[in-house]
Amino acid sequence: MNDDLEQRAAELMGEAAHGYFAGGAGDERVMTRNIEQWQQYRLAPRALVDVSTIDTGVTVLGRRWAHPIGIAPMAYQRHAHDEGEVALARAAAQAGALFTLSSQTTCPPVEVAAAMGDAPRWFQLYVFRDRAVNEDLIAAAREGGHEALVITVDFPVGGRRERDLRTGFAPTHPTLLDRVAAADGVALTLAERHALHDPSLTWDDIGRFAESSGLPVVLKGILRPDDARRAIDAGAAGVVVSNHGGRQLDAVLSTAEALEPIVDAVAGQASVLVDGGIRRGWDVVRALAVGADAALVGRPVLWGLAAGGADGARAEIERLVAEVENTLALIGCPRAADVDRSFLAPARR
């Protein structure tokens, strides 16, 4: 079903843009495994529970979300649809989903913010070598009313994305980075952009960003329980268990595999989110059962955006929410906030 939507999106976008959005690193094994490994978790429904009222609400970073689905930060959205991030942000706001704006947004953050009313939003930060660029991005986060700064920690250097190497995909819509990093206004190639990331970023820097931004910090790209503990020690309010959708290293563990030990290590001291391969509402509920507070979704909503603009993206989010509701009813757990490991079949507990 999602394949049909991706197919339609691919036809509209052309090969190079589709390859950029769809692709992963190397042989794309991690990208595929992200999807497959959620199936390891089999739900064990409780019978004869009153499910006449379903409450999908959860609490993340102290704020109530209407449901446990957020939109993962994704770059260059005007290459998927002319209205880009403005359209996806509007769709997220209408469907009650957190929207995370990428540092590599192709729409100005103020325009994205204007499309969202007071709906919840986070800002994703890539840390660049040029500290002035980082400060400008953080200022944009604050001005846009973003409630958290999501620092992506799995991108010291770019992964080997072979589709992009083959097609030579180069973003032509300028981003905030072009405006602040390329004084002559010439769009940067993908490789040039990746070379601007700061590969010397370490734990010592994280506290500084938390302080200078004045925003709660969430570290995205955590795959190890010891790193999750370090994140908390460094002052992070949350972590996103993520392997960047399989786009960085084609030899790492899937996020479904990484989640459980991280939830145990965090022990409720920070919010835990997860992304990668979440394609169905029942995958979201699986993540909640393992112990995540919410899940982020990437590519499926991009296909919706590409195929149908804001309406197409909203339809994808609403499909996922409807599947979450349906799953909660069918496992006999009317409140998303009450899903726990007791709903996992014994082999996976």
Ligand SMILES: Cc1cc2nc3c(=O)[nH]c(=O)nc-3n(C[C@H](O)[C@H](O)[C@H](O)COP(=O)(O)O)c2cc1C
């Ligand atoms: C086209 C594309 C662009 C992305 N851009 C960013 C980005 O700018 N910053 C970031 O932290 N993650 C980025 N990611 C990773 C996503 O935030 C997320 O981790 C991943 O897509 C989740 O996996 P899924 O697509 O299987 O749902 C990107 C992913 C895709 C597919």
